[in-house]
Amino acid sequence: MFTSLIRPLSRGSQITKVLVTSNNVAKFSTSGALQKDYQDILTESHGKVGLITLNRPKALNALSSHLFHEVNNALEKFDDDTNISAIVITGNERAFAAGADIKEMMEKSFAEVYKTSFLGHWGKINDIRKPIIAAVNGFALGGGCELAMSCDIIYAGEKAVFGQPEIKLGVIPGAGGTQRLVRAVGKSKAMEIILSGRNFSAQEAERWGLVSKVLPVDKVLDEAIRLGQEIAGLSQPSIQAAKESINRAFELSLREGCHFERKLFYSLFALKDKKEGMEAFVKKREPKWTDE
Numbered sequence: 001m002f003t004s005l006i007r008p009l010s011r012g013s014q015i016t017k018v019l020v021t022s023n024n025v026a027k028f029s030t031s032g033a034l035q036k037d038y039q040d041i042l043t044e045s046h047g048k049v050g051l052i053t054l055n056r057p058k059a060l061n062a063l064s065s066h067l068f069h070e071v072n073n074a075l076e077k078f079d080d081d082t083n084i085s086a087i088v089i090t091g092n093e094r095a096f097a098a099g100a101d102i103k104e105m106m107e108k109s110f111a112e113v114y115k116t117s118f119l120g121h122w123g124k125i126n127d128i129r130k131p132i133i134a135a136v137n138g139f140a141l142g143g144g145c146e147l148a149m150s151c152d153i154i155y156a157g158e159k160a161v162f163g164q165p166e167i168k169l170g171v172i173p174g175a176g177g178t179q180r181l182v183r184a185v186g187k188s189k190a191m192e193i194i195l196s197g198r199n200f201s202a203q204e205a206e207r208w209g210l211v212s213k214v215l216p217v218d219k220v221l222d223e224a225i226r227l228g229q230e231i232a233g234l235s236q237p238s239i240q241a242a243k244e245s246i247n248r249a250f251e252l253s254l255r256e257g258c259h260f261e262r263k264l265f266y267s268l269f270a271l272k273d274k275k276e277g278m279e280a281f282v283k284k285r286e287p288k289w290t291d292e
């Protein structure tokens, strides 16, 4: 049996009708939305912003391998789509994602996860060139917190709950949690959170620098899309260069990072957009970006 729903969308968005079938396969009825059928996610475009909604509500968006393969597929499609300049990943009001799917992992042996490189596909998100914004409401636990931290910017609803509770399952974070959390909040806080497995609030996450903005629950997605649209309105080669350079800060020494940044800065002088941006400033007019 088919049920239909119209998502409330922000200003300037395309209206997309989502048909949810009894086996939870979503189809999109307007042009501009992806034609690919997914089972565990929904995808839409809002102008130049691609939106991925995790959609396993009964399991609090637990990250099964299947769901994550779909996320990777959608991310790669948006990254290759010249009509898309920024990507937003969200869940629902109850959960962004309550972690990796414990029911899927429960029976897996060491030999199996090792031989099949169980989390091998997790790193694909790090190769996406376009900015990714996480719009987090509800639980962002374990792999859900790691997914949010793999995004470039996190906006959180005031009731969002973050945490790395893996220690309570007899394991440790496995998708970058021990590495990204310590870089975001420092060693002492990261140790406290990961060794105790205790959750923390959106307000704490903002205070510690993990989250860039805390918003009312019903405003998080709209604001994330609005930020994506703001970014999409700028020169895209510069946006991608800025993202690449900021991410290098996690891997290079300060000296190497500044050297890398300088080279990228010089390279942007080859762009028409550099000439346009500077000329527009001097002539006191709005720039017209061509992304060239």
Ligand SMILES: CCCCCCC/C=C/C(=O)SCCNC(=O)CCNC(=O)[C@H](O)C(C)(C)COP(=O)(O)OP(=O)(O)OC[C@H]1O[C@@H](n2cnc3c(N)ncnc32)[C@H](O)[C@@H]1OP(=O)(O)O
Pocket (backbone or CB within 6 Å): 058, 059, 060, 062, 063, 064, 065, 068, 098, 099, 100, 101, 102, 103, 119, 122, 139, 141, 142, 143, 144, 165, 166, 169, 173, 174, 175
């Ligand atoms: C493929 C990429 C994966 C990369 C992973 C990298 C390594 C990551 C490891 C992890 O993430 S381990 C998991 C960490 N997360 C948790 O430990 C949280 C588990 N969930 C909870 O503690 C609770 O569900 C909650 C979030 C505190 C909410 O509690 P509440 O009482 O409100 O709801 P529940 O009845 O517990 O849940 C509703 C429904 O959802 C199912 N569910 C919730 N979380 C998961 C999960 N992580 N995996 C599988 N299923 C989950 C839960 O079982 C319920 O379903 P039913 O049992 O009623 O069918």
